[in-house]
Amino acid sequence: MAILTLNAGSSSLKFSLHNNIPPHEKRCLFRGSFSHLGGASSIFSVSDGRGKVLEKKDTAVTSHARGVTYLLEWLFASYPDIPIDAVGHRIVHGGSAFSAPVRLTADILQQLYQLTPLAPLHLPLGLSIVEILQTEYLHLPQVACFDTAFHHDMPACEQMYALPRQWFAKGIRRYGFHGLSYEYIAATLPEHLGSVADARVIVAHLGQGASLCAMYKRQSMATTMGFTPLDGIPMATRPGSLDPGIITYLVREENMAIRDIDHMLYHQCGLAGLSGGSGDMLELLTDNRAEATESIAYFAHHTHRAIASLAAALGGLDALVFTAGIGENASTIRSAICEAAEWMGIKIDPKANTENKTRISSDSSKVSVWVLPTDEEQMIARHVYSVLQNEKKNEPIGNSKGTS
Numbered sequence: 001m002a003i004l005t006l007n008a009g010s011s012s013l014k015f016s017l018h019n020n021i022p023p024h025e026k027r028c029l030f031r032g033s034f035s036h037l038g039g040a041s042s043i044f045s046v047s048d049g050r051g052k053v054l055e056k057k058d059t060a061v062t063s064h065a066r067g068v069t070y071l072l073e074w075l076f077a078s079y080p081d082i083p084i085d086a087v088g089h090r091i092v093h094g095g096s097a098f099s100a101p102v103r104l105t106a107d108i109l110q111q112l113y114q115l116t117p118l119a120p121l122h123l124p125l126g127l128s129i130v131e132i133l134q135t136e137y138l139h140l141p142q143v144a145c146f147d148t149a150f151h152h153d154m155p156a157c158e159q160m161y162a163l164p165r166q167w168f169a170k171g172i173r174r175y176g177f178h179g180l181s182y183e184y185i186a187a188t189l190p191e192h193l194g195s196v197a198d199a200r201v202i203v204a205h206l207g208q209g210a211s212l213c214a215m216y217k218r219q220s221m222a223t224t225m226g227f228t229p230l231d232g233i234p235m236a237t238r239p240g241s242l243d244p245g246i247i248t249y250l251v252r253e254e255n256m257a258i259r260d261i262d263h264m265l266y267h268q269c270g271l272a273g274l275s276g277g278s279g280d281m282l283e284l285l286t287d288n289r290a291e292a293t294e295s296i297a298y299f300a301h302h303t304h305r306a307i308a309s310l311a312a313a314l315g316g317l318d319a320l321v322f323t324a325g326i327g328e329n330a331s332t333i334r335s336a337i338c339e340a341a342e343w344m345g346i347k348i349d350p351k352a353n354t355e356n357k358t359r360i361s362s363d364s365s366k367v368s369v370w371v372l373p374t375d376e377e378q379m380i381a382r383h384v385y386s387v388l389q390n391e392k393k394n395e396p397i398g399n400s401k402g403t404s
Contacts, residue, residue: 001019001085001086001385001388002017002018002019002029002082002083002084002085003017003018003019003084003085003086003087003088003380003381003384003385004016004017004075004084004086004087004088005017005018005087005088005089005090005377005380005381005384006068006087006088006089006090006126006129007089007090007376007377007380008064008089008090008122008125008126008129009122009125010038010121010122010125010266010267011035011036011037011038011039012033012034012035012036012037013033013034013037013064013067013068013071013129014031014032014033014377015031015032015033015071016028016029016030016031016032016377016381017029017030017031017075017079017082017084018377018378018381019082027049028049028377028378029048029049029079029082030046030047030048030049030054031046031047031049031377032044032045032046032047032054032055033045034059034061034064034067034070034071037061037062037063037064037067038062038063039062040062041058041059041060041061041062042058042059042061042062042067043056043057043058043059044056044057044058044059044061044070044074045057046074064125064128064129065128065129065132068129068132068133069132069136084140085141085388086140086141086142086143086384086388087133087140087141087142087143087384088101088142088143088145088380088381088383088384089104089126089129089130089142089143089144089145089380090126090145090147090180090376090380091112091123091126091127091144091145091146091147092119092122092123092126092146092147092148092177092229093115093118093119093122093123093146093147093148093175094112094115094144094146094147094148094149094152094175095115095118095148095171095175096171096173096175097111098111098112098144098146098148098149099146099148099149099152099153100146100149101143101144101145101146101149101383101384101386101387102143102144102387103141103142103143103387103388103391104130104134104142104143104144106134108144109127109130109131109134112127112144113127118171118175118227118228119228119229120262121262121266122229130142130144141384141388143380143383143384143387143388145180145379145380145383145384146179147177147178147179147180148175148176148177148179149179149183150176150179150180150182150183150186150213150220151174151175151176151177151179151213151220151223153219153220154174154176154220154221154222154223155221155222158174158221158222158223158313159173159174160173160174161173161174161226161227172227173227174223174225174226174227175225175226175227176211176213176220176223176225176226177209177211177223177225177229178205178209178211178213178223178225179220180376180379180380181205181323181324181374181376181379182203182205182213182215182220182223183379184374184375184376184378184379185203185321185323185372185374186203186215186218186219187218187379188372189201189218189321192358192359192370192372193319193368193370196318196319196368197218198216198217198218199216199318199319200214200215200216200311200314200315200316200317200318200319201214201215201216201218201317201318201319201320201321202214202215202307202310202311202314202317202319202320202321203215203321203323204303204307204320204321204322204323204327204337205323205324205327205374206303206322206323206324206325206326206327206330206333207236207324207325207326207327208235208236208237208279208280208325209229209235209236209238210232210233210234210235210236210303210324210326211223211224211225211229211232211233212224212232212233212303212306212307212310213310214310214311214313214314216314221313221314222310222313222314224240224306224310230242230265230266232306233299233302233303233306234269234270234271234274234298234299234302235270235271235279236270236271236272236279236280236281237266237267237268237269237270237271237272237273237279238265238266238269238270239265239269239270239273240270240302247261271284271295271296271299274291274294274295274298275287275289275291275292275294275295276289276291277289277291277292281296281299281325281326281330281333282329282330284296285330285332285333296333296336297336299333300333300336300337300340301340303333303337304337304340304341307320307337307341307344308341308344311344317344317345317367318367318368319367319368319369319370320338320341320346320367320368320369320370321369321370321371321372322334322369322370322371322372323371323372323373323374324374327371328356328371328372328373328374329356331353331354331356334348334353334360334369334371335348335350335353338353338369344366344367345365345366345367346361346365346366346367346369347361347362347364347365347366348360348361348362348365348369349361349362356371357371358370358371358372359371
């Protein structure tokens with residue numbers, strides 16, 4: 001079975017092709033992305049399953065819709081002997097209804113469009129790609145995999161805001177995101193941590209978008225993102241937690257339109273706003289300006305602060321895991337965070353950290369510290385395979401009450 005995965009971001013489209021998924025075999029034929037979509041051109045890049053670059057070039061592709069068409073044309077020309085059996089989509093928001101991967105039908109698609117107000121900058125893009133494929137490839141099975149599903153069963157005190165209860169009933173609650181990444185890491189924890197995998201673990205998914213998740217028995221107990229992917233720690237271009245009064249102030253006193261506020265919060269804040277330049281952590285680490293240095297320190301401070309808060313929710317901490325772009329590659333950031341958290345019993349081995357080893361904590365550390373690569377695309381492919389296998393067995397394809 002060949003499964004294509006698609007992950008639509010605000011200005012990017014990530015993709016991968018997986019083959020021979022069952023039962024735990026991991027065979028990624030290729031993965032890649034279109035970056036800078038929405039501009040005058042985009043960059044199309046593809047690497048094989050081992051990371052060898054197969055192609056990288058500028059293209060005239062400027063939209064997600066054209067990107068999907070371009071990708072399929074390239075795929076059919078490059079891999080004519082591998083027909084696509086199904087497509088899996090990362091859908092950012094499943095609302096309170098969807099807590100498991102689900103086969104996409106016209107009815108399900110309409111239900112998801114009704115959730116657009118919960119993620120106005122993400123959901124329309126992802127769903128538009130589904131519609132394009134439904135139109136051009138009518139019989140191709142498509143499966144939605146929700147980034148909120150992993151957090152669906154958090155304790156009630158972590159799901160609710162202190163608002164009148166009527167708003168919770170209308171869907172205003174803490175959903176959490178990066179669920180596919182956390183689900184993948186949770187599945188790999190026993191391989192590395194042994195019995196500690198089911199103890200008190202915090203996973204720090206640090207990338208362009210960043211969040212942390214507190215796990216116990218590999219289930220989500222608390223997470224930093226909430227109603228939207230804007231909440232939590234500062235990110236590349238998103239601010240993280242804000243006093244809600246700031247928004248009402250900007251509307252009332254600065255006459256800012258909601259659309260302009262949305263744009264600012266998603267694209268002009270975070271590290272980019274603090275540094276007055278790039279929101280890319282790797283670029284900031286080579287930037288000698290005081291503003292860049294301050295923005296890096298701000299990120300490390302608030303990530304450490306989030307770790308302490310999540311440890312309180314767990315009643316202690318046994319292991320800390322770093323993942324995603326910054327978490328896997330920026331040893332300087334890991335060092336700054338862990339040094340700040342030494343009071344929690346965290347102590348890293350500087351050499352192991354610099355070399356990006358799997359375990360970077362010292363032998364004397366009371367809390368083990370790990371660097372584990374995430375693979376959201378692999379998780380999507382696994383879900384697609386499971387959904388289609390269940391369908392063949394005449395079992396439920398997925399529903400709104402199950403668990404991921």
